[in-house]
Amino acid sequence: MNIVITGASKGIGFEMAKLFSNDENNTVVAIARSGQLLKELKNACIRQNLKNKLKTIVFDLEETQSIQTILIPEILKYVNTVDILINNAGVLINKPFHDFELSEINKLITVNFISHSILIKELIPYIESGFPKHVVSISSMGGFQGSSKFPGLSYYSAGKAALSNLTECLAEEYKNNGIKFNCLALGSVDTEMLRKAFPDYKSITTAADMAQFIVDFAMNGYKYFNGKIIPVSSTTP
Template sequence: MKKIIITGTSRGIGLELALQFANAGHQVLALSRTIPKRLLGNENISCLSVDLSIEDDLDQVKDFISSSWATVDILIHNAGSLLLKPFTETTAQEFENIYKVNVFGVANLTRIVLPYLQKGSHVVTISSMGGIQGSMKFAGLSAYSSSKGAVITLSELLAEEYKENGIAFNVLALGAVNTEMLQEAFPGYEAPLSAAAMADYIFNFALTGNKYYNGKVLQVSSSTP
């Protein structure tokens, strides 16, 4: 039985992941601003209403771990904020808001969880193909895609910094998945993979990927976008 923290569990991939881990007998701490009804009442899932863009909100996570778990086996940074807007129309505040969730939220939560990680722990950051250097880019996603590139580099650096501790940091750069977020970016586009199907892949990678990878970025995409 693993103790697993997942962000962005209100919908899509994060919601499906929380249910898969819980149904497999693992203990899940589900973090999202809105707590979905599907997670309530599951004996293996604890939910906290957390806004990753507010650093003080993360104190709840520290309090929970120290009082209930003591250790963490897997941390999955799945939450993401997206803005589809021409660059010249994007304000500095809007740009910063995307980074507060997609970059600073990842960094701040990792900093809080690190003391509870141990040898064999795995930190998985969900990025995007838009954050991969040289990949196809899409107009209007300057804040989102650049933030996803930033967390790739952050994960590579943390893998180096904590390799002696036996803690693995890896990134999954996802392509198109049929989620609400995809529909916000590409209205009407039908992606080849469902949220549940992608959750299957992430579920297995989070449990076993650190045996084979550390500081790596895996491109998980069968289509463009």
């Protein structure tokens, strides 16, 4: 399978890229800003399976103007169809609503929502030629209607809610193309992002455990779900 994962340099994305790469039939295209961390991912995949087909691309998703002109041609150097796209990259800024600068609001909405929407749009022709044609977007319980909310996470949560909603809209719009769109609203996972959001909180879910769940869902969930926003959380937060 050909799998594209954003935000693969650390945390959950890193673990997902490793899991998918362990199968040498998979070509995994891993995207993030940090070339150094992507090199560490490459080394981890080599240690795990010498025949892995992990490809890495250093790209800042905040540069939305360059997704079509730079990122897509880079991806197409490695794969000519996409079977699974995982929109996992995310950024969190934790501060009171009143104190947000416009540049911070733009960053949160651009990385957590707009970049994913453009990547989906640009990759749709290649996903249409793939199988199982599954687009999995990684949202948060903070962006899930009716869930507990936390001060400081207003724009992060609102951006995640937009990504969740987009999933429902695209499932309807592309229902005749065979593409399945689902969104996983994650609860707490022990990563750098969580430590930043909740410094005194320790999650019982590891990045590796959550990655295993998402990988299984990406490979099988398309059979049972389309246009769904699924809470994946056993605790609050």
